[in-house]
Amino acid sequence: xxxxxxxxxxxxxxxxxxxxxxxxxxxxxxxxxxxxxxxxxxxxxxxxxxxxxxxxxxxxxxxxxxxxxxxxxxxxxxxxxxxxxxxxxxxxxxxxxxxxxxxxxxxxxxxxxxxxxxxxxxxxxxxxxxxxxxxxxxxxxxxxxxxxxxxxxxxxxxxxxxxxxxxxxxxxxxxxxxxxxxxxxxxxxxxxxxxxxxxxxxxxxxxxxxxxxxxxxxxxxxxxxxxxxxxxxxxxxxxxxxxxxxxxxxxxxxxxxxxxxxxxxxxxxxxxxxxxxxxxxxxxxxxxxxxxx
Numbered sequence: 001x002x003x004x005x006x007x008x009x010x011x012x013x014x015x016x017x018x019x020x021x022x023x024x025x026x027x028x029x030x031x032x033x034x035x036x037x038x039x040x041x042x043x044x045x046x047x048x049x050x051x052x053x054x055x056x057x058x059x060x061x062x063x064x065x066x067x068x069x070x071x072x073x074x075x076x077x078x079x080x081x082x083x084x085x086x087x088x089x090x091x092x093x094x095x096x097x098x099x100x101x102x103x104x105x106x107x108x109x110x111x112x113x114x115x116x117x118x119x120x121x122x123x124x125x126x127x128x129x130x131x132x133x134x135x136x137x138x139x140x141x142x143x144x145x146x147x148x149x150x151x152x153x154x155x156x157x158x159x160x161x162x163x164x165x166x167x168x169x170x171x172x173x174x175x176x177x178x179x180x181x182x183x184x185x186x187x188x189x190x191x192x193x194x195x196x197x198x199x200x201x202x203x204x205x206x207x208x209x210x211x212x213x214x215x216x217x218x219x220x221x222x223x224x225x226x227x228x229x230x231x232x233x234x235x236x237x238x239x240x241x242x243x244x245x246x247x248x249x250x251x252x253x254x255x256x257x258x259x260x261x262x263x264x265x266x267x268x269x270x271x272x273x274x275x276x277x278x279x280x281x282x283x284x285x286x287x288x289x290x291x292x293x
Contacts, residue, residue: 027055032082039076094125159246169265170226191253211237216282
């Protein structure tokens, strides 16, 4: 028996399990439990592994989940009605609705997925970015109303921050003369660290555990001054889009970029920090797994 982790979750280290993967969340939800951020952190590592293993199986063993939580403080553990697993022969409305009009996951494709896959997709119904990434990773094809495969680009809510600087400063960001060509990697690392610490920095989100983080850059040399776009999409571990965490990641990355080019352009300006609805413009491979965090 193995623990199932997904690429779209970002890089997770089984040796530490600093945040709960979706397999652990499935085990908890199906068993009627909810762990707080502190509760997960205080649960012994061996028990966290058992929760991950329980959620990776075809059927969740509620007794084993309860046993794994026996060392968890009651203050950090909440109980609610057990969540039913998605039916094998019916695609949830939340999943179909998130795909947009005229697009669907065929029932035979849905039925062929693992129980954990179906649970995860149902959980991500309100976060189309993660849902589409998960579908792609699981090999679950989307069809149009005509029965043909759908090839569409994603559009949704993202954090958008621009850094305006001299053209020579923007070009230097990609040159080997600046931190051996790793300037964007350093800026991305700053943004990801900020998103991971959102709960510590923002009192209103003290309960949130940051999950998958996507963060990347796109440079426009044609405008004067040049514009480097920082775009971020951050989710909580339960699959909900995390606007505050997304904006924090993009702003921190933008600040790092401005700091990196300070000697070349001390007048670099950060502008237009906001949440917008639009396409993902910075490439699908520029997430935290790119830098091994």
